[in-house]
Amino acid sequence: MTPPERGSTEVARQILPTSGTMIGVCTTLVGLVKLLEGQLGGSHVDEWGAIIAVAFLASAIFSYLAIRVSPESLVSGRTLERCADALFLFGLFALVVLVGLFAFETI
Numbered sequence: 001m002t003p004p005e006r007g008s009t010e011v012a013r014q015i016l017p018t019s020g021t022m023i024g025v026c027t028t029l030v031g032l033v034k035l036l037e038g039q040l041g042g043s044h045v046d047e048w049g050a051i052i053a054v055a056f057l058a059s060a061i062f063s064y065l066a067i068r069v070s071p072e073s074l075v076s077g078r079t080l081e082r083c084a085d086a087l088f089l090f091g092l093f094a095l096v097v098l099v100g101l102f103a104f105e106t107i
Helices: 010-040 045-068 077-103
Strands: none
Touching: 010 045, 010 077, 045 077
16 A cells, blocks of 8 residues: 555645634634624624535535545545635635624624
């Protein structure tokens, strides 16, 4: 058995635990917004936070698959890793935009 190519899943190995952490951040955001909804009034921050958490979940799934995929598989680990990376970056960007809009009370 040959060793895996060096650096082939390094990004996926970093995305996996960080995506899990970001799911926790989104869950905390949703919970805090639900608690404050009575004082602040209704908003869609909790709904968008849940959608962003799903993006981080998909990122975690793709990074896990990138780590676990065999070299003989139809889909390469590199392709799965790129999907995980794109979803992770989308989730980060979306979360920053959501928090920015929430801070300025536009949503």
